[in-house]
Amino acid sequence: MFRIEPLSRQPVYEQIVEQTETLVLTGSLKAGDQMPSVRSLAVTLSINPNTIQKAYIELDRRGIIQAAPGKGNFISPAAYDLLCQTKRSQLDAFDTLVRELLLAGIEKEELCGRLDTLAATSLKGECDV
Amino acid sequence: MFRIEPLSRQPVYEQIVEQTETLVLTGSLKAGDQMPSVRSLAVTLSINPNTIQKAYIELDRRGIIQAAPGKGNFISPAAYDLLCQTKRSQLDAFDTLVRELLLAGIEKEELCGRLDTLAATSLKGECDV
DNA sequence: TTAACTGTATTATCACGAATAGTACACCTA
DNA sequence: TAGGTGTACTATTCGTGATAATACAGTTAA
Numbered sequence: 001m002f003r004i005e006p007l008s009r010q011p012v013y014e015q016i017v018e019q020t021e022t023l024v025l026t027g028s029l030k031a032g033d034q035m036p037s038v039r040s041l042a043v044t045l046s047i048n049p050n051t052i053q054k055a056y057i058e059l060d061r062r063g064i065i066q067a068a069p070g071k072g073n074f075i076s077p078a079a080y081d082l083l084c085q086t087k088r089s090q091l092d093a094f095d096t097l098v099r100e101l102l103l104a105g106i107e108k109e110e111l112c113g114r115l116d117t118l119a120a121t122s123l124k125g126e127c128d129v
Numbered sequence: 130m131f132r133i134e135p136l137s138r139q140p141v142y143e144q145i146v147e148q149t150e151t152l153v154l155t156g157s158l159k160a161g162d163q164m165p166s167v168r169s170l171a172v173t174l175s176i177n178p179n180t181i182q183k184a185y186i187e188l189d190r191r192g193i194i195q196a197a198p199g200k201g202n203f204i205s206p207a208a209y210d211l212l213c214q215t216k217r218s219q220l221d222a223f224d225t226l227v228r229e230l231l232l233a234g235i236e237k238e239e240l241c242g243r244l245d246t247l248a249a250t251s252l253k254g255e256c257d258v
Numbered sequence: 259t260t261a262a263c264t265g266t267a268t269t270a271t272c273a274c275g276a277a278t279a280g281t282a283c284a285c286c287t288a
Numbered sequence: 289t290a291g292g293t294g295t296a297c298t299a300t301t302c303g304t305g306a307t308a309a310t311a312c313a314g315t316t317a318a
Binding site: 166167168182185186196197198199200201202 | 263264265266267
């Protein structure tokens with residue numbers, strides 16, 4: 001379910017947060033789905049339970065999951081819409097990257113071509129905002 | 130010349146490296162241009178000379194600058210071409226980002242529109258590879 | 259020649275945050 | 289009741305970015 005790279009600069013707990021969000025966006029995780037328990041995921045990924053907890057706390061803070069003490073952590077009903085909204089505010093990252101690639105002499109046409117290919121591949125629904 | 134954000138997760142020395150590379154790509158720094166001296170830049174940016182040196186060592190390692198002991202650090206003749214080549218290998222970052230934005234329900238057309246705008250704005254030459 | 263600049267090298271130390279370790283408590287359910 | 293769940297807390301380790309303080313060597317111009 002998760003793929004952790006311990007050598008990455010990005011903290012492990014953040015990798016879990018981001019991958020969870022991606023799983024929600026791709027539809028692999030839907031509202032109401034139960035997350036792996038703190039302890040079980042710690043065993044699976046061979047990392048400390050506290051690290052998992054830290055990731056879950058952050059996901060809860062963002063409204064992506066909801067904790068039910070004694071039962072488990074579950075994907076929040078609003079998770080998907082929340083993420084759509086968040087991603088929309090990250091369009092400037094797209095701008096920055098494109099600007100740099102253009103500066104490096106990469107043709108606009110090449111980027112457009114890739115965009116088309118990706119759009120055709122990722123056959124996903126819309127975000128009803 | 131440089132804009133350092135001390136609170137960023139990105140190390141200061143890396144900020145200097147990346148900004149230098151961007152300046153080369155934009156044409157603000159050309160082959161043969163002299164970089165600020167380690168000590169002077171340290172004073173200007175109010176950071177430790179060792180941090181500047183670390184950035185310069187990395188730039189030298191990448192072939193972007195060349196050191197002339199006793200004289201200074203200078204933009205390497207191959208700097209621009211090197212960066213064009215490097216950026217080209219970062220197209221998968223573009224793919225990853227686009228994929229996520231598409232998943233978040235952002236229309237392909239919107240991204241294309243932004244791409245057009247950016248291409249029109251950044252009126253730069255090509256990279257003769 | 260001297261002074262003042264340049265890059266380079268070395269060692270020690272500090273500061274911050276990620277990650278670990280260990281323990282404890284409360285809740286839910288079969 | 290037993291064993292799962294989330295939660296809280298403290299202490300410690302560890303890596304690394306950044307600082308501090310020197311020292312040495314090459315270049316340049318007064």
